[in-house]
Amino acid sequence: AQSVAQPEDQVNVAEGNPLTVKCTYSVSGNPYLFWYVQYPNRGLQFLLKYITGDNLVKGSYGFEAEFNKSQTSFHLKKPSALVSDSALYFCAVRDGSGAGNMLTFGGGTRLMVKP
Amino acid sequence: DSGVTQTPKHLITATGQRVTLRCSPRSGDLSVYWYQQSLDQGLQFLIQYYNGEERAKGNILERFSAQQFPDLHSELNLSSLELGDSALYFCASSEAGANTGELFFGEGSRLTVL
Numbered sequence: 176a177q178s179v180a181q182p183e184d185q186v187n188v189a190e191g192n193p194l195t196v197k198c199t200y201s202v203s204g205n206p207y208l209f210w211y212v213q214y215p216n217r218g219l220q221f222l223l224k225y226i227t228g229d230n231l232v233k234g235s236y237g238f239e240a241e242f243n244k245s246q247t248s249f250h251l252k253k254p255s256a257l258v259s260d261s262a263l264y265f266c267a268v269r270d271g272s273g274a275g276n277m278l279t280f281g282g283g284t285r286l287m288v289k290p
Numbered sequence: 291d292s293g294v295t296q297t298p299k300h301l302i303t304a305t306g307q308r309v310t311l312r313c314s315p316r317s318g319d320l321s322v323y324w325y326q327q328s329l330d331q332g333l334q335f336l337i338q339y340y341n342g343e344e345r346a347k348g349n350i351l352e353r354f355s356a357q358q359f360p361d362l363h364s365e366l367n368l369s370s371l372e373l374g375d376s377a378l379y380f381c382a383s384s385e386a387g388a389n390t391g392e393l394f395f396g397e398g399s400r401l402t403v404l
Contacts, residue, residue: 209392211395217397218292218380218396218397218398219382219395220292221394224390277323277335277338277348278323278393280332282332283332283333
């Protein structure tokens with residue numbers, strides 16, 4: 176079985192400050208890791224993914240995430256937050272050893288960026 | 291715009307009724323996934339179809355069923371509706387055979403059961 180934990184329901188940060196949204200995962204095989212963002216009344220939008228290779232992955236809108244195998248984490252980061260980054264963020268994992276393509280999502284973290 | 295189209299966007303119905311949610315995947319995508327998003331359960335995987343065949347099953351109730359048609363659109367049927375079925379239902383699609391690829395989500399169908 177695969178699972179994802181996002182320990183923070185909400186993260187508050189001031190505009191211009193760095194932000195981190197935390198994610199830890201559990202899979203039996205190789206982890207394929209993803210971050211998605213959801214704006215109000217919209218579907219989920221893909222931000223970035225880690226499949227293999229460099230542990231630091233860069234994605235859309237200036238976001239990046241760092242894969243840490245020993246800590247089974249995949250935290251989302253951005254050097255300088257914007258008010259427009261305020262949204263709901265989901266971490267997701269898929270077992271790379273499995274035949275299916277099903278993603279398991281974390282519970283989501285609401286990011287609030289204040290001016 | 292993800293290219294995934296879901297209809298209807300909003301649906302209000304009564305307990306005991308049956309509804310059908312429709313999804314058209316991105317052009318060329320053979321896989322379709324259904325997810326349920328509710329406040330207390332988060333995003334729950336329901337079912338996946340690949341080129342018309344069921345590929346994976348998640349926490350889908352027996353009252354729910356789905357299918358994928360030859361033109362690759364998919365329908366999710368929800369019957370004997372209960373208040374707790376009120377949720378946002380998302381459809382997503384992905385490239386054929388690409389299990390390293392991301393999913394592309396529609397904007398969802400919001401179901402309210404009264």
